[in-house]
Amino acid sequence: MVINRSWHEQVALFEPLCFAQSGDTILLLEDAVLAMQSPITLASFLAKCQANQISVAALLDDCRLRGIDNKYPQIDLVDYTGYVDLVIAHDKQVAW
Amino acid sequence: MVINRSWHEQVALFEPLCFAQSGDTILLLEDAVLAMQSPITLASFLAKCQANQISVAALLDDCRLRGIDNKYPQIDLVDYTGYVDLVIAHDKQVAW
C-alpha cells in the first residue's frame, strides 16, 4: 500500500497511520515532503512507523522542486520510476 | 476586522489569532462552526480571545446546516444580516 498526502499541518502526517500496517510503505508526495524540513515531528512519526514495520519514502522530484534535503536515513528517496515500482510491489494504494 | 476560516484540524482555529487584536471579531463560518462541537479546544481558544478582548461569533445558518448547537455563551450567533452588520462595523476583513 502506498499512502500519499499533501502535508499542511504537522498533525496531518499521523493521519494515514490508521490505514498502514506491517509491510506497507508511506510515500511522501507533493507538499508532504515539506515535513522533512521539520526536525521535531518527523522523529516521532518515523519511530512509530519503524515500530510498526512501515517503510517511509519521499518523492525526490518533489523534494528538489521545493529545495528540501533529506536528512533522515530512514527515508528512501525515490523518483517517478521508483514510485511506479512501489505501486507494482503493493497490491493497493490509499490516497491521502 | 472579521476573520473567517474553514476549520479542518483543531489547531487551525488558533491561526487567525496572529491577526486579531482588541476590538476585533472572529466570525466562524462554513466548516469553522464544526469546532463548536469540540468541548476541549474551544475553551482554551475562547479564553485566549477573551483575554485579548476579541469577540467570537458564528454564522447561525452554517450551524443549522450542519446540526451544530451553540453551547458557549461567549459565542454570538449571527445570521447573514448580522454578518453584514459586522462587516460594516469593522473597517476591514481578513479572510482565513
Add this chain to the structure above:
Amino acid sequence: MNVNILVTGALYSSQSAYSALRFCQAAVAAGHSISQVFFYQDGVTQANLYSLPLDDEFDAVNSWVRFSQQTSTPLVVCVSAGERRGLMSDEQVLEHHLGRNAAIDSNGSAHSQFSVAGLGVLHQASLDSERMVTFK
C-alpha cells in the same frame, strides 16, 4: 455602504458561492450596495456557462446571474485566472482561435452576464469601496 466582493473559492470544492450570494442578498436587503463581485483564483469557475447541477442542487452560476440582473451588480472574472482555468468570453475564444471550428465559433465558456477584466479592476474597486469582503 458600498461593498466590494472578492470570491476565490471553486464551484463545488468550496462553499464560497453560496456564502457570498447569501451575504450579498442580505447586504442589499439592508440597504447597502455591492459595487462589484470579482472572481479570482478558483473563483473564476463560478462563471462557467456550461455548469449544469442536478435539478435539486444549488446552481451557483445561475444564482449569480439572477442576482446581477436584479440588482445591476457587475460580475467580473479575472482574465489571467480565467485563461489559466479555461473561463473565457466569446471575444477571447475568437482571439485565441480556441474553437474547434473557427467559422462557427462564437461561444465562450464564461456566461455573458460576467465580464472579463484584469486585476486592476479589483484594485480600483477596492479603492472606491468602503468595505471589501473575501469569500474563499
Add this chain to the structure above:
Amino acid sequence: MNVNILVTGALYSSQSAYSALRFCQAAVAAGHSISQVFFYQDGVTQANLYSLPLDDEFDAVNSWVRFSQQTSTPLVVCVSAGERRGLMSDEQVLEHHLGRNAAIDSNGSAHSQFSVAGLGVLHQASLDSERMVTFK
C-alpha cells in the same frame, strides 16, 4: 502491469495533473500500460478545452492530450462531475441547449481527446486493471 489512474484534483489548486502525468510517463517507460485515466470530482477541470496557461507555465490539458495520443491511453471525464463543473462534450452542449446560439453551437468545453462517461467506466476499469492509483 495494467494500471488504472483516477485523478480528482483541480487544475491549478492541486499538483495532481503534474504528478499523475509524470507517473504515467514513468509507468509506460518501465513497460507498464495505463488502462485509462479517469477524471472525477475537481479532476474534470483538467479536460477544459479553453485552458490557456502562460507560455512558460505547465499546460496540463495539452500535456494529457499529447500523452493520450502518443500512448493511445483513453482519457475519460465523469459525466456527472463534469456537468456540475461545466465540462461537456459537443453532444452534451447540443442536448442541453446550453449554447448561446443553438444554430451555430457545436463546441463543448471538454477537449475532444477526452470522452465523457459514467462512474461505471471507472469501476469496470478498476476491476479489469491490476493496480489503481489515485492523484488528488
Add this chain to the structure above:
Amino acid sequence: MSAKKYLYVITKAPYSNAAGIEALDAILIGASFELDVSVLFLHNGVFQLKDNQDIGVKDSSLPNVKQFTKTYKALEDFGVNQLYVQDQSLDARGLSESDLIVPAKLIDSQSIKVLVSEHDQVFTF
C-alpha cells in the same frame, strides 16, 4: 468467485464541498456492480452522519442547499449494509453514536487496518 470488496472512505464534512455527494454517487455505482461495498466515515467525515441538519425553509428567492445526507439512510436499500465510523473521530468531535442519523458500526484504528487489508480497492473522498 466471491464478489470483490470495495471500501469508500469519507473524510470531509458535508456542505462546504461535494465530497459526500460524489462519494455517494460512486458508492451507488459500486453497489450496482454487485460489489461487496463498505463505507468508512473518518475524521470530519463523521459529520456527514450528524443528526439535526437543517437546510431551512425553501425560499425561491434564496440559493437553496440540497440535504443530500438523507441518502445515507437509503444506502441499505441499495445493498450497502456495512457502514463504519471510527470511534476516535467521533470522540475528538464531541459526538456519540446517538448523534448519528443511521446505525453504523464503531470501529477502532486497529480494526481499520484489518478492514483495509480485507478490501480489494479503497476510494478516499
Add this chain to the structure above:
Amino acid sequence: MSAKKYLYVITKAPYSNAAGIEALDAILIGASFELDVSVLFLHNGVFQLKDNQDIGVKDSSLPNVKQFTKTYKALEDFGVNQLYVQDQSLDARGLSESDLIVPAKLIDSQSIKVLVSEHDQVFTF
C-alpha cells in the same frame, strides 16, 4: 494624501497550487497603482522563499514546471520593498533567514497585529 497601504499575505507553499503565482500577479498590479505594498509570508507560505528550489532540466518530453518564485527577487524593482516573514513560521519549519532567496524582515505575532492595523486592505492567498 499619502498612498493607501495594501498588505498581501501568502500562507501556502509553492508548486502544489497557484496561490504564489496569483499572489504575485496581484502584488504587481498593486504596485502599479502606486499603492504602498507589503507582503507577509506566513505558515507554509515561508516555503515560497526557500532557497535551492530545483525544477530540473528542461525536457520537452516531460511536463515542465515554471520556477515562478524567482519573481520574489524582482519585487524590489517594482517598488515593493516591504517583505515580512513571521519568525515563528520559519522556526516551526526548521528554516532560518539564511535559507531565504531574498532579504525579508523577521516579524513576530505582536508586530503582525500592528502591521494589519496599519494597512488599509489585506488580501490573503
